[in-house]
Amino acid sequence: MWVEDWAPRAACKAAQPDQLFVRGAEQNKAKQLCAGCPVRTECLAEALDNQIEWGVWGGMTERERRALLRRRPAASWRTVLETAREGGRPQPAPAGV
Structure with missing residues (x-):
């Protein structure tokens, strides 16, 4: 569940x-x-989706995050990380979303 x-x-x-x-x-x-x-996953998604350049976020340094952003520049990292955490299975959207 995403927080x-x-x-x-x-x-x-x-x-x-x-x-x-x-x-x-x-x-x-x-x-x-x-x-x-x-x-940790939510924190990392926040940093990646907002391209935060400084500090350690979600257990990754700015250099590590830049490497991910170069590989998938248009990704919604929340979606990527949430899907990965759920075992790669797309989850249905909560009611009312």
Whole structure:
């Protein structure tokens, strides 16, 4: 199930922003915050769909996200990631959508 209001559930919600917007080897520490996050997929989709250039989002660095965006520049990352999380099966739209 996709979480629309994902930020309050993020593992990093209590972290200082400086911990997530780092360079070099410090990015690996930031990515560890994401490892067990219950809304990691939603966070990553947000960063990819909005082409956020800085920081670690959804366990990926800006360089890693740029590589994905180059491969599929017109993708709806929410759709891609939601479908992948559900095992590749398209899900019916919720009632009223």
